[in-house]
Amino acid sequence: MIEKIVILYDNRAAEGLIPDWGFSTFIEGETNILFDTGAKAEILEKNAATLSINLSDIDSIFISHNYWDHTGGLKTVTEKAPHADIFVPESxxxxxxxxxxxxxxxxxxxxxxxxxxEIFSTGMMPTGMRDPAFEHALVAKTEKGSILVTGCSHPGIERIAEEAVRLSEEKLYMIIGGFHLYKKDETSIKKIAEKLMDFTEFVAPCHCTGNSGIEVFKETFKDRFIDCRAGTEIAF
Structure with a gap:
């Protein structure tokens, strides 16, 4: 069971942190997990230090998919935590x-x-792309319910959420991460946001969701929307 999530790397950042295209979040609990590693190791290290996150405390690394903005800090992290298990798509x-x-x-x-x-992978899901061909997401139990953490949601955020609900056997408490909607129009995003309301209580979209997509989710979910950027801490 996890207790807290801290966003280390995102396109947007709180004051004192460095924004950059990419995603990484520290998942704290009985097992400390680093979900993705951002694009640039030096930014990941600086943001982690500012947030008092010691990368050597990581027990496991979860790589959602093989793309540069999610794997850029991997070598540096493994040097700091060589004991860590690294969960990656089999492909x-x-x-x-x-x-x-x-x-x-x-x-x-x-x-x-x-x-x-009480933490598991959804298993590989096809993206419909040549590269990366597969992506997986993380589902974890908290005292408030199950949460879903996504990297880029190339398989479709609705499909991933539906699979997470099926696997956890309950409506999700929160979905956090990139929804890959930055190229979609607001009408399409609105439909996706409304559908996700059936799957989750709260959303915390960031990274490749896009600024307009984030605004649509904010308008749709209202007080069930969580502003998410590097520096955001969510306790459960």
């Missing part, structure tokens, strides 16, 4: 094994997989 396991060498243990994920007690 890209060979790439990540070469990337980290002997620093860290790469664990390929194909089907829904337990990452830690």
């Amino acid at each position: 890209d396991a060979e790439f990540f094994e070469e990337e980290v060498g002997e620093k860290g243990i790469v664990i390929p994920v194909e089907d829904p997989t337990v990452i830690a007690p």
Whole structure:
């Protein structure tokens, strides 16, 4: 069960932190998990230090998909936490094994997989793209309910949310991460936002959701919307 999430890397940032295109979040609990590693290691390190997050305290690393804005800090993180298990889509396991060498243990994920007690992967979901072809997301139990953490949601945020609900067997408490809507028009985003209201109580969209998409979710979810950027801390 997790207790807190701290956004380390995002296109937007709170004062004193560095914004940059990419995503990473620290998931704190009995097992500390780093979800994705942003695009640039130096920004990830600086933001983590500002937020008093020690990257060597990471027990596991969860890479949502093999894309530069989510994997850029991986080598640096594995140097600081060489003991960490690294959960990656099975389709890209060979790439990540070469990337980290002997620093860290790469664990390929194909089907829904337990990452830690009450924390699991949705399993690989097809993106409909050549690169990356697959992506997985993380579902975790909190005292307030299950949450879903997404990287870029290339398979479709609605599909991922539906699968998370199926696996957790309950409506989600919150969805956090990139929804990959920055190229969509506001009408399409509005329909997606309204559909997600059936799957989750709160949303915290960031990264590739896009500024207009974030505004649509804010208008749709109202007091169920959480402003999310580097520096955001959410306790459960």
